[in-house]
Amino acid sequence: MRSLDLSPLFRSTVGFDRLDKLFDAAFREASRDLSYPPYNIAKTGENQYRISMAVAGFGEQDLDITAHENVLTVRGQIQEQEKDVEYLHRGIAQRAFEHRFQLADHVKVVGAKLSNGLLEIQLERQVPEAMKPRKIEIGAAAPRPRVVIDSPAREAA
Secondary structure, eight states: OOOOOHHHHHHHHHOOOOHHHHHHHHHHHHTSSOSSSSSSEEEOOSSSSEEEEEEEOOOOOEEEEEETTEEEEEEEOOOOSSSSSSOOOOOOOOOOEEEEOOOOTTTEEEEEEEEEEEEEEEEOOOOGGGGSOOOOOOOOOOOOOOOOOHOOHHHHH
């Protein structure tokens, strides 16, 4: 396995402490077989995304979608196998699977639907108001308060 030195990156960035965990997870996932079932990831708007997975033969009861922290996990396992069926050719795999998708901060799952053998998961980046960029006005320096010191000579007059 290849080792990456990210120290030059950390000299010019702030707050990317999880970057090493992200790379570690990516390399670990790359070693697994991620070709089944096939899937697409699409950007459908400025802050909207969609993951489409081809899950032919799976029903809603056979699929489990879980979002925890910044990881979206999609699992599939056929609950009830067909009984008394002898397959002459079995081209639809229907084998169990598990996919993990690392989500960026503030990306939330907003919905999922199963239609015509495609599982579609809608995601949206929901940045809180406090995290959105805001304009900082540059104002004139506040005037310094004037301090008047009473002198004893002034009191005598």
